[in-house]
Amino acid sequence: MTTAPLKYSKSKKVGEGTYAVVYLGTQISSNRKIAIKEIKTGMFKDGLDMSAIREVKYLQELKHPNVIELVDVFSATNNLNLVLEFLPCDLEVLIKDTSVVFKSADIKSWLLMTLRGIHHCHRNFILHRDLKPNNLLLAPDGQLKIADFGLARSLGNANEDLTSNVVTRWYRAPELLFGAKHYTPAVDMWSVGIIFAELMLRTPYLPGKDDVDQLDVTFRALGTPTEQIWPNVSMLPQYNALRVYPPPSRQELRNRFSAATEKSLDLLISMTQLDPSRRCDLTQALLHEFFLESPRPTEPEDLPKKKEKRVKEEDDEMNKRFKV
Amino acid sequence: MDRNGKVKTEAEQDPQPVKKQQVSNDDLYRRSTQYEMWSYTAESFEETRRKANESGRKAATEKFNEVFESIRQKSPEPFEKFKEELNPEKLLDLLTYEEETKYLHYYSRSIIQTCNHFKMPTQVRATAVSFFKKFYLVQSVSEYHPKNILYTCVFLAAKSENYFISIESFVKALVKVLTKDILDLEFIVLQSLKFTLMVHHPFRPLYGFFLDSQAVLLHPSPLMYDVNIDTLGSLYDKSKKWLNDYALLSDVAFLFTPPQIALAAMYDIDKRITDRYLKKVFLKEQKLEVIDEEPKESGFIKKEEPEEAEGVEPKEDKKDPQREQYETLVKTIRRCIRIAKQIPETTKEESKNIDKKCFFTLNPTRLIEKRVTKLSSPSPEIKQEAA
Numbered sequence A: 001m002t003t004a005p006l007k008y009s010k011s012k013k014v015g016e017g018t019y020a021v022v023y024l025g026t027q028i029s030s031n032r033k034i035a036i037k038e039i040k041t042g043m044f045k046d047g048l049d050m051s052a053i054r055e056v057k058y059l060q061e062l063k064h065p066n067v068i069e070l071v072d073v074f075s076a077t078n079n080l081n082l083v084l085e086f087l088p089c090d091l092e093v094l095i096k097d098t099s100v101v102f103k104s105a106d107i108k109s110w111l112l113m114t115l116r117g118i119h120h121c122h123r124n125f126i127l128h129r130d131l132k133p134n135n136l137l138l139a140p141d142g143q144l145k146i147a148d149f150g151l152a153r154s155l156g157n158a159n160e161d162l163t164s165n166v167v168t169r170w171y172r173a174p175e176l177l178f179g180a181k182h183y184t185p186a187v188d189m190w191s192v193g194i195i196f197a198e199l200m201l202r203t204p205y206l207p208g209k210d211d212v213d214q215l216d217v218t219f220r221a222l223g224t225p226t227e228q229i230w231p232n233v234s235m236l237p238q239y240n241a242l243r244v245y246p247p248p249s250r251q252e253l254r255n256r257f258s259a260a261t262e263k264s265l266d267l268l269i270s271m272t273q274l275d276p277s278r279r280c281d282l283t284q285a286l287l288h289e290f291f292l293e294s295p296r297p298t299e300p301e302d303l304p305k306k307k308e309k310r311v312k313e314e315d316d317e318m319n320k321r322f323k324v
Numbered sequence B: 001m002d003r004n005g006k007v008k009t010e011a012e013q014d015p016q017p018v019k020k021q022q023v024s025n026d027d028l029y030r031r032s033t034q035y036e037m038w039s040y041t042a043e044s045f046e047e048t049r050r051k052a053n054e055s056g057r058k059a060a061t062e063k064f065n066e067v068f069e070s071i072r073q074k075s076p077e078p079f080e081k082f083k084e085e086l087n088p089e090k091l092l093d094l095l096t097y098e099e100e101t102k103y104l105h106y107y108s109r110s111i112i113q114t115c116n117h118f119k120m121p122t123q124v125r126a127t128a129v130s131f132f133k134k135f136y137l138v139q140s141v142s143e144y145h146p147k148n149i150l151y152t153c154v155f156l157a158a159k160s161e162n163y164f165i166s167i168e169s170f171v172k173a174l175v176k177v178l179t180k181d182i183l184d185l186e187f188i189v190l191q192s193l194k195f196t197l198m199v200h201h202p203f204r205p206l207y208g209f210f211l212d213s214q215a216v217l218l219h220p221s222p223l224m225y226d227v228n229i230d231t232l233g234s235l236y237d238k239s240k241k242w243l244n245d246y247a248l249l250s251d252v253a254f255l256f257t258p259p260q261i262a263l264a265a266m267y268d269i270d271k272r273i274t275d276r277y278l279k280k281v282f283l284k285e286q287k288l289e290v291i292d293e294e295p296k297e298s299g300f301i302k303k304e305e306p307e308e309a310e311g312v313e314p315k316e317d318k319k320d321p322q323r324e325q326y327e328t329l330v331k332t333i334r335r336c337i338r339i340a341k342q343i344p345e346t347t348k349e350e351s352k353n354i355d356k357k358c359f360f361t362l363n364p365t366r367l368i369e370k371r372v373t374k375l376s377s378p379s380p381e382i383k384q385e386a387a
């Protein structure tokens, strides 16, 4: 795993996160396009950044067609470099691009790939904890890859409390909004359900303005949980002074998701159960009849792509050719 | 095998006519970095450790020679005068493989004390020990003193297991350690770990076996007249302690899988219950009564039996595969127990000596200057002081 930086060439900077700079590059031996995430070390008060540690820790273990591949890790001048497969687009970009039409078979295909990737994480006792369209990256061949494991963690060390302040707000499960300290893989399932809804709506499903508003938005859409539908919910730390909304009727959901089939509504409802113990798990979701009814999920290579990006990519190709 | 050891289908209900592959939990473990990069046979493990010691000694010798030359050039007189005493062969006293091994075991114990001092959870403690041992599979105490490496491993393990502690509060609780000492080493430790941080411990599978043994031995009706939920609970608690006492400090994590180690703990705590459980799981197709009456069986699990005798089994060709699987597993478990209990003991005296050697190996200047001062000292009585 420790390889000389000579194996890769860096071409240009494409992004900068809080703890890393991302460059485009090439694996010289194979001419494969890659992304190099250079993690700054020695600039944080407490040493190596927690997000960087998590990303390295989990990506080293997760090898799956629907999880971003960590090609290599190397160090150069005391910097930690993660060599990742190059993924030029993400689902958020496509959702926002109104010129791209989503067919229901496309949505099914993206959802299926997301579920497969998460299923693999959960089987390895890893929670992602930050699923959102922006972290679902798209490969040039159409494969969807789960990325950004900076908030991920291992499941099931019973003696530890987990923090409820994870998952980008709009995709945060109600048990987290209530400040639950013991949560399960169901938090990821919730996020996938909300992403599923967003793929159908082409706009965020539960866009809360702040943490308080998030509770309101969530329950206005899905009903306020009561002891009856979610036993012991009132014991959770942040459960108080809620406005009581009724759960949406089936017809209301049909109207909300006008193009959705009955089976897709069934799956969506199952994924977004307020009580985490009633929410379906990854296996149940993957086995859901929705995936068996017609139309079949679109083959990844036939999925819609971002047009501009492709042009840009070719530009890069050209630049490189001229440089060499 | 673990609690869910039965082959499970990868739950991908793919509507497309694609051939499905089944991925068992064993397969998942085989894909982990722990299995791929940090699993050894007993022989390859020792060889790796010896190599680390060897290259550490080599590096220390080179460093020593450099320092020796530079001191001699600066002040050649004592080196002329005490040619006999001041030559590298005589001065250089490096840690042998055995000494280094003992030394590392001594420090592994202090990791546990350090973690307990900070009231860190089991997971952090176990991961810190694992990091420490892995570090010294690659590096040697002749290049990196274990004290600061141990603290760095604890600090990094805490972060990796999501039990963050700020460097300030960490260092504040330690004696004579600076923030810089740890932060400077953190990246070196990560690199020596080959950037793999996930550690699979036997605690989770042990809990799995605890649950499964309840299902297997107590339901629908108890299989053993004197075994109930309390018996199994107590077996579980004692096994956990066993893991902390033996598995953590020995090298079994590099030689066996976590479920094997968990079973070893249970087997060593209560052979009778554990064996019954294993038989029930592995030999479920056969009638238990028959197996229990088999005289060879009781001989097979007799503890005093010497290692070699394990091979003396009925050599009938028609041995059924399930029984063979069971017997192989029991053999593995027993080997694991034996190795887990081979933790070298070090006396205080011994560790003090090794400690001194290590100090001078890492600080050759101090060693040489000390010798020079002593030899040049006018009063011969003072020479009697420790070398």
Ligand SMILES: Nc1ncnc2c1ncn2[C@@H]1O[C@H](COP(=O)(O)OP(=O)(O)O)[C@@H](O)[C@H]1O
Residues within 6 Å of the ligand: A014, A015, A016, A017, A018, A020, A021, A022, A034, A035, A037, A084, A085, A086, A087, A088, A148
């Ligand atoms: N594997 C990749 N392939 C191509 N571009 C990437 C890849 N990973 C990250 N990027 C680009 O780098 C930017 C920064 O990424 P990252 O450091 O993960 O920060 P964040 O997830 O906070 O945006 C991203 O917005 C994206 O444009």
